[in-house]
Each structure stands twice: as structure tokens, then as C-alpha cells.
Amino acid sequence: MMSNFTLQISSRLLAEAAMQRGWDVEYLDERYTSIVMITPPGRKGKLFKSSVTERESYLGGYISANKYLSYRILQKHDYPVPKTWLADDATFTPENAKKYVVKPATANHGDGVFVNLDTKDAIISAVQKATAYDNKGDVVIQEQLGGYDHRFLVVGNEVFVVKRSPPVVIGDGVSTLTELVTRLNQDPRRGEAREGILNRVLFDDVEAFLGKARLSSIPAFGEEIVLMGTANVGRGGSTENVTAKTHPSLIHLALEVARLLSVEVCGIDIMCEDSAIAVDDQVCGIIEINLSPGIRMHHRPSIGEPVSVADKILDLNFKEQETI
Numbered sequence: 001m002m003s004n005f006t007l008q009i010s011s012r013l014l015a016e017a018a019m020q021r022g023w024d025v026e027y028l029d030e031r032y033t034s035i036v037m038i039t040p041p042g043r044k045g046k047l048f049k050s051s052v053t054e055r056e057s058y059l060g061g062y063i064s065a066n067k068y069l070s071y072r073i074l075q076k077h078d079y080p081v082p083k084t085w086l087a088d089d090a091t092f093t094p095e096n097a098k099k100y101v102v103k104p105a106t107a108n109h110g111d112g113v114f115v116n117l118d119t120k121d122a123i124i125s126a127v128q129k130a131t132a133y134d135n136k137g138d139v140v141i142q143e144q145l146g147g148y149d150h151r152f153l154v155v156g157n158e159v160f161v162v163k164r165s166p167p168v169v170i171g172d173g174v175s176t177l178t179e180l181v182t183r184l185n186q187d188p189r190r191g192e193a194r195e196g197i198l199n200r201v202l203f204d205d206v207e208a209f210l211g212k213a214r215l216s217s218i219p220a221f222g223e224e225i226v227l228m229g230t231a232n233v234g235r236g237g238s239t240e241n242v243t244a245k246t247h248p249s250l251i252h253l254a255l256e257v258a259r260l261l262s263v264e265v266c267g268i269d270i271m272c273e274d275s276a277i278a279v280d281d282q283v284c285g286i287i288e289i290n291l292s293p294g295i296r297m298h299h300r301p302s303i304g305e306p307v308s309v310a311d312k313i314l315d316l317n318f319k320e321q322e323t324i
Helices: 009-020 058-064 067-076 120-133 177-185 203-210 248-260 309-318
Strands: 024-027 035-039 046-049 084-086 100-104 114-117 139-143 148-155 158-165 168-170 224-226 238-241 265-272 285-290
Touching: 009 024, 009 035, 009 046, 009 309, 046 309, 058 067, 058 285, 067 084, 067 139, 067 285, 100 120, 114 120, 120 139, 148 248, 148 309, 158 248, 158 309, 168 177, 177 203, 248 265, 248 285
Parallel strands: none
Antiparallel strands: 024 035, 035 046, 084 139, 100 114, 100 139, 148 158, 148 265, 158 238, 168 224, 265 285
């Protein structure tokens, strides 16, 4: 049954995949744009909230919703994680030559996240700002790892991997940074509200990362300017499907974490230099777990072949034999 309001993107991708199979899709109403009921012919329907299914673990959801709790659980099981503290932990002292990330314990979509912090004053200021994004005011300080942010999407016994990179522009020796970003946003692939293959870059995000004065500067010819400290796709980052070349040890790690939380569908964010290298042969760490992972980046990667993970999720939830 169709409706005249717009579903949240992950729910819409699931709904579209179901309708292509000839299955019934029922939307609730415009107040609940992430929830759909999907019913194959002759079978009982199931509810989906974005990529979250009826089968998921409450405990797994509770743990993953808090970044500090996730860290403690993963640390106890000897999984690779960056050093992490609560902001009010008196034992935390920043080390020289190291950078830190500050983020709310429970926020999503990169809200309230501050990176590349290398002084005590910068960390204190970031903590004060990040507090507003957590409903209890809890803030996490985390040692910043090098490399790239990789999203490992677990669907049952399969893992799909996307490398996420922050938006960049290349100087031409003539244009200001503002002009270069404006030109970047004119790419027809860039949309808004996580709808396109890429999202537009917000000047507020660039200013927060580089400073206001940098916007009017003219980068040198060939100079690469990273516009943000995070690779958040919703804020203009790019994506590349690297599943085929990801090392089996990283795939195994993602599956183990999903099993630990007793969940079938989840997104595990791992920082590493190269997903083709084994876990033990590089510095890497799990920086976040998401039990409501967005699936657009797999359906519409900037680089590489798209994967219809919506179909994978439907297959998993409507198969005859239960798992986990």
C-alpha cells in the first residue's frame, strides 16, 4: 500500500526491494517515517524500523547505543579498540604528539563530534560543546587512530564493507576555498538529507574544521584540502565498496562482534589504514557500533559496485530456518 509521504531512506530502500518482489508494503503514517510492515504473499508480515528488524537483541541495542559502554564491552573481550575515557574521568591526561576525538556518548550522524584535538584547552572546549548532544550530558574522549573509516555491515553471515573518506577539494591557484566548495556541491550526484549518491558539503562544517579565515584563502595549484575531520557520509563524505579486497581477519572480527551482541544486522565502524591488510599487521580499532545502520552507502557507493543489502535483509528475515 503506497502513501504520499516520504519514508526515511533505509526504510524506503527496503520497501522498494519488497515491492519489486510483489510483496505488500504497509506504511503507518507520516509521524513514523522509518517504520514499515512488509508481508510476502501468504505469509505473516514483519515490522522494520530502517534496517532494524523484529529479531534483534534488546541487550545488543542497549550496548551499542552508548559509545562508552560499547568500548568497555569490546575491551573486556580483547577486541581492538582505541583508548577511551569518559570526559569526567580524572585519570585522563592528554599525551604529547597524540590527537583525540570528543563525542557524545549517545548521539548519531556525527553530531557533536570533534576531531584532531591535541591540547587540553581544545579538548575541554570540545567537551563543553558535545555535552549538549547527549541526553545525560555524557561525553567520550577517545584516542584518535590514523587511517580510514570503514563501515562493516553485517547481515547474517555476510559482511559488506565500505571505505568512507572525508570530502576534499583540489586547489587551482585561482579560486578561493569557498568557490572550490561551491563547485564541489554542484556535482549532480550530490543531494541533501542523505538522498543522493553524495551529500552536499555544508560551509558551517568546513568553517568549524578549518576556521573562517581559511574560506577566503586561495589554495595553491594541486593542493589537496580536506574539508572535514570525519568521513561522515551525511555531511559530504565519499564511499567506496571495498568488500572484495577486505582481509578475512577483518570480516571475521565484524562477525564476532555481531555474535557477541546477539544481533543479525549491524554496522561496525573500524578505523584502519587498509582493509586489505590483516588485523594483526596494522593499527586498527573499532570506534563505533550501530544497530540501525544506514544502507544507502551500499546501494549507492561513490566508487565501486552497488550491493542491494535491502534484498539481503529481506532474505534473512523471511527465510524458513531461524539463525542465531
